[in-house]
Amino acid sequence: MNASLHLWLIPLLPFAGFLLNGIIGRRLPRWLVSTVGLLAPLSSFALVLQDCILVWPSHDPDLRNGIFPLPWTQNFGHWIALGSLHVDFTLVLDQLSLVMLLVVTGVGFLIHLYSVGYMHDDPGYARYFSYLNLFLFFMTTLVLAGNVLVMFVGWEGVGLASYLLIGFWFQKTTAADAGKKAFIVNRIGDFGFLIGIFLLLGNFGTLTFSEISAKLAANPGWTGGILTAICLCLLIGATGKSAQLPLYVWLPDAMEGPTPVSALIHAATMVTAGVYMIARTHFLFDRSPYALGVVAIVGAATALFAATMGLMQNDIKRVLAYSTISQLGYMFLACGVAAYSAAIFHLMTHAFFKALLFLAAGSVIHAMGGEQDMRKMGGLRKKLPVTFWTMTAAVFAIGGFFPFAGFFSKDAILYAAFLQGTAGKWLWFVGLVTALLTSVYMFRLWYMTFFGEARSHDAHPHEAPVSMLIPLAILAALSVCGGWIGIDRMREFLAPATGMHVAVATSPHLELWLSILAVLVAAEGWLIADKYYRRKPERPAQLVAKVPGLYNLIANKYYVDEIYGALFVKPLLAFSRYFLGWVVDTGILGGAAWLLGGTANFSGAILQRWQSGNLRSYAAWLAAGAAAVLLFAVLGIYLGGHGVSIHWRGF
């Protein structure tokens, strides 16, 4: 059979779109730019769907694993071949990357479609689409990577695309600064990732996922120690990319980018790369209970911490940004209790409802003429009916109400955490509190935006064009139905890629009770939001007056940016400016250059007296030189040596 999955086309089609729009897009008409920009992700998505059909498990026993058995590896030649080190351009399609690819290209295409309407009047239209396509190229590379180094290329590439798109409106200082912040904070994480790669290379001698996994399987006794170190390094990389504690600070600022970018990169896909990476290297984490514990604690702490910050934000996109951080915390929590399939499940449903939330928020911002402050919104329910209803679906999904998508995945995570002993109970409790807070801030957003009286009369809200409403509708349908796959089917499907981790339930009805409890908590959150933001809108202000300290602490995001600024940025800046700038650059490097130049200048000034132009002095030096050579030769003979022996060759 010569058929192939053509994995290389999946990343390269968006790359072609990037090249076309990036190089000549400025001179092309808008409809052509949109066509190119949309065709690239659409054809990638179609390819993924085709591959999906080709590899789908069939009931025919001969084709038990589909026509192409997974994992399907394609090698595109050597990259590095140095002694025993071999790194190839390898793409691997397995269950994990298949799910991820469906999300990335599918949601990616919808957001591209949405962008056509959203960015319609922007002068950087072609540039925007070329960046977006570039992002898809790197993201699909990251997902399909068969070894850590190719993954790292994609990893860095999505960071680049993220930087370019956050700073898309680079004329705005805040946007340019936010881009830099995202890039620099990610560098810190990537530093950890790189150390992890080196450790992997040093201890396994290979970077291919399947080979590392096979080596681990061959040594069942190998746990902890260096594996923990590797896992923690990888975790640092993941916290940077996935905006977890302590490296989450870049994500709220990343909201300076266009809203569809926030939806695609900073909610649905790129920020989940850390979760994906942990799931991809789960065989390492499985061997290090300590590292898994750290992952779980980081996830739970981030979920709770970010949720409290989300409560007090007034910028609609920032609420969603903190919500994203919080939801990513859930996914890390799931990874930390080795429930990788639950993490990927939540990743998928989160991609649906969070992309929808951002796109709906973008529709609101679009309608309000660029206004992002929720205090100036309100009463938009009647004016933006489609946006309202789709947003409602997303709010219920993220809140975890049955039967919306978020219910199933969040429930799977909380249940998996609950089964992990005493520590797991605590994690579960933190997750539950986070669910309550999530519900509160999401319904707060919902009420402040769509209910009550219009608080701003400058804007004349209007519903978005149809190219923006179609993605909203599709994502709303997915946010409602996306969870109906169920964690069991998800786990079974992902099992070959992420391993089978089935925790044993202590009581048959435990899961049911836990999910009822979770829904009750979510409903409680709704009630709280309803009370404070609909029935008694004056209450929040009164509460603030009672505990101003706490309010200031949270509203100022726990002063984390300020603390980081004082602890790291300022000292580093001072070190760079005074030590590196003055001492090293001006003093040592500049001094060395000055010394070299000065020496040449000075010796030149002395030696130029030799070149007097006086013929007789030249002759005198010549004679002296000849005499010196002669003396040397003669003395050599007298002092017992051979002198300068001249061998005549003869004619």
Add this chain to the structure above:
Amino acid sequence: MSFGQDVPLSWYLLLSALLFTLGVVGFLIKRNLITVFMSIELMLNAVNLSFVTFAHQWHLVKGQIFVFFVMMVAAAEAAVGLAIIIAIFRARATLAVDRIDLMKL
């Protein structure tokens, strides 16, 4: 031929060295460009003398051939050198070496 038996080798070499030294000293202390030029010829001929001496001593023809080469080069050099000297004199109206210390005329 019998003069080889009468006059020892060292005398020829001493004469050659003396002539060479005279050439060097003349080159270094004389101011007139033509005298300097003549000093060069003197040095060349001193070397020629020692070549011939050794050729005679060792009964080899190599040294004598060398002398022909040197004389040929000296003739060519004299032709070119004298032309340069005339050009300099036309430009500067002087042949004092000390005053000809610039590359350009």
